[in-house]
Amino acid sequence: MKDQKIQTRNAQEESDRFHTDYYLTHDLFQQGTWLEKPNSRIMEIGALLANQERVRALDLGAGVGRNAIPFARLFADGTATVDCVDIIDVAVEKLRANALAQGVSRAINPILSNVAEFHIPDGAYDAIMAMSVLEHAFAPERFEAGIATLQTGTRKGGFNCLSITTDLKERDCQTDQSLVPLITTAVSSQECRELLQRLYATWEIQHLSFSPFRETIERSGRNIEWSANYCLLVARR
Ligand SMILES: C[S@@+](CC[C@H](N)C(=O)[O-])C[C@H]1O[C@@H](n2cnc3c(N)ncnc32)[C@H](O)[C@@H]1O
Numbered sequence: 001m002k003d004q005k006i007q008t009r010n011a012q013e014e015s016d017r018f019h020t021d022y023y024l025t026h027d028l029f030q031q032g033t034w035l036e037k038p039n040s041r042i043m044e045i046g047a048l049l050a051n052q053e054r055v056r057a058l059d060l061g062a063g064v065g066r067n068a069i070p071f072a073r074l075f076a077d078g079t080a081t082v083d084c085v086d087i088i089d090v091a092v093e094k095l096r097a098n099a100l101a102q103g104v105s106r107a108i109n110p111i112l113s114n115v116a117e118f119h120i121p122d123g124a125y126d127a128i129m130a131m132s133v134l135e136h137a138f139a140p141e142r143f144e145a146g147i148a149t150l151q152t153g154t155r156k157g158g159f160n161c162l163s164i165t166t167d168l169k170e171r172d173c174q175t176d177q178s179l180v181p182l183i184t185t186a187v188s189s190q191e192c193r194e195l196l197q198r199l200y201a202t203w204e205i206q207h208l209s210f211s212p213f214r215e216t217i218e219r220s221g222r223n224i225e226w227s228a229n230y231c232l233l234v235a236r237r
Contacts, residue, residue, distance in 0.1 A: 010182060011136065011182050011183050011184045012087075012136065012184060014182045014219070015136045016087065016088050018217065018219075019063065019088055019090075019091065020088050020090045020091075023063065023064050023088075023090050023091055023094055024090060028064050028065060028066060028069070028094070028098045029066075034066075035063075035064065035066050037066075037070075038066055038067045038069075038070040038071065039066075039067055039129075039131060039161070039163075039232075041161055041207060041232065041234050042067045042071055042127075042129055042131075042161050043070060043071065043074070044234075045071075045127050045129075045159045045161060045234070046070075046071045046074040046075075046127075047074065048159075049074075049075075049126055049127065049159075050074050050075060052079075052126065053079065054079060054080075055075055055079060055080040055081070055126050055127075056080070056081050056083075056124060056125050056126055057071060057080065057081070057082045057083070057125060057126060057127040057128070057129070058082070058083045058085070058120065058124075058125045058127070058128045058129070058153065059071075059082055059083070059084045059085070059129050059130075059131075060085050060115045060118070060128070060129065060130040060133050060134075060137075060150075061085065061086060061087075061115060061130060061131065061132065061133025061134075061136070061137070062082075062084035062085060062086050062091070062095060062110075063086060063091050063095070064091055064094040064095050064098055065084065065094075065095045065098045065099060065102075065108065067129055067131060068082045068084045068095070068099075068108060068129075069095075069098055069099055069102050069104055069108065071127075071129075072099070072104040072107035072108055073102065073103075073104055075107065077106060077107070078106065080107050081107055081109055082107055082108055082109065083109045083111055083125075084108055084109060084110050084111060085111045085113050085115055085118050086110075086111075086112065086113075087112070087113065087114050087115070087137075089112055092110045092111070092112045095108065095110045096108075096110050114137065115130070115133055115134070115136075115137035115138075115146075116137045116138055116139075116142065116146065120149050120150065120152070120153030121153065122152050122153065123152070123153070123154070123155045123156070124153055124155070125153055125154055125155065125158060126154075126155060126157075126158045126159070127154075127158055127159040127160075127161070128150045128153055128154055128158075128159070128160050128161075129160075129161045129162070130150060130160075130161075130162045130163075131161070131162070131163045132163050132164070132165060132230075134146060134147065134162065134164055134185075135164055135165050135183055135184060135185045135186075135187065136183065136184050137184065138184065138185060139184055139185060140184075140185045143185050143187070143195075144195060144199070147162070147195075147196075147199055148199065150162070151199065151200075151203075151237070154237045155237070156237050157236065157237060158236070158237050159234065159235070159236050159237075160200075160203075160233065160234070160235050160237075161232075161233070161234050162196075162231075162232070162233045163230055163231060163232045163233075164187065164192055164230075164231040164233075165183065165228045165229075165230060165231075166187050166188060166189040166191075166192045166210065166228060166229045166230070166231050167188055167189050167227075167228055167229045168181040168183055168186055168226065168227075168228045169181065169226075169227045169228070170182065170224050170225070170226055171224065171225045171227075172222055172223075172224060173216060173222070173223040173224065173225050174222060174223065179224065182219075189210045189229045189231065192231050193208070193210070193231070196208065196231070196233050196235075200233070200235045203235040203236060203237050204235060204236045205233070205234075205235045206234045206235060206236060207232060207233065207234040208231070208232070208233050208234075209231070209232050210229040210230065210231050210232075211229065211230045211232070212227070212228075212229055212230075213226075213227070213228050213229070213230050214226065214227045214228075
């Protein structure tokens with residue numbers, strides 16, 4: 001348990017450092033970066049909700065608004081609210097500035113909070129998105145319960161869109177040494193598939209896929225190669 005707490009703290013510190021640096025050096029919608037465009041599944045969910053009178057969405061680990069801002073732009077002014085939670089202040093400040101620049105500052109509600117401590121009221125949201133954040137925010141013993149709070153927070157007929165890093169491997173490019181991945185919850189693709197299929201058994205699973213991904217990042221002056229399978233789930237309650 002003590003080792004897990006240390007791993008969680010180290011992994012969260014590394015995530016905060018990496019994302020702070022990334023958001024300070026890359027702009028929203030910048031070509032060739034992962035901020036270039038929103039996730040197409042989230043935009044499809046927005047299109048399905050667009051004729052509703054009022055829409056309330058939640059973006060956990062929203063970053064600088066890659067998904068929340070284009071989602072909010074699908075709705076007439078004053079009809080949608082997107083609560084956007086992120087743990088780092090640079091993300092929240094940039095999100096606020098980006099929402100203003102994109103004309104959706106009334107719809108975007110930036111919230112500085114740890115996802116693990118954010119209370120989601122029952123049935124409050126038409127859509128909850130959590131893209132590449134649950135594995136940072138929830139320790140292994142709270143991982144399943146954490147996803148369950150997203151489910152209870154979704155109204156009947158509403159959507160969840162989650163992406164989770166699975167099968168993460170890290171390699172030091174200089175020494176070719178395998179490293180213990182610096183992530184709060186390391187989950188295999190098989191465990192993740194089984195967990196989501198079980199948790200969402202009474203929902204309509206509209207999409208569940210695993211896509212390989214590889215990139216080199218810099219950490220403390222060393223090049224680290226990341227390889228993983230990205231899980232993407234879209235489900236309707
Ligand atoms: C890979 S980025 C994805 C950002 C955004 N969802 C997107 O798709 O562009 C992960 C985001 O989660 C945030 N994050 C990491 N751990 C978090 C936590 N415990 N609570 C809230 N946000 C967290 C990071 O600061 C970062 O902005």
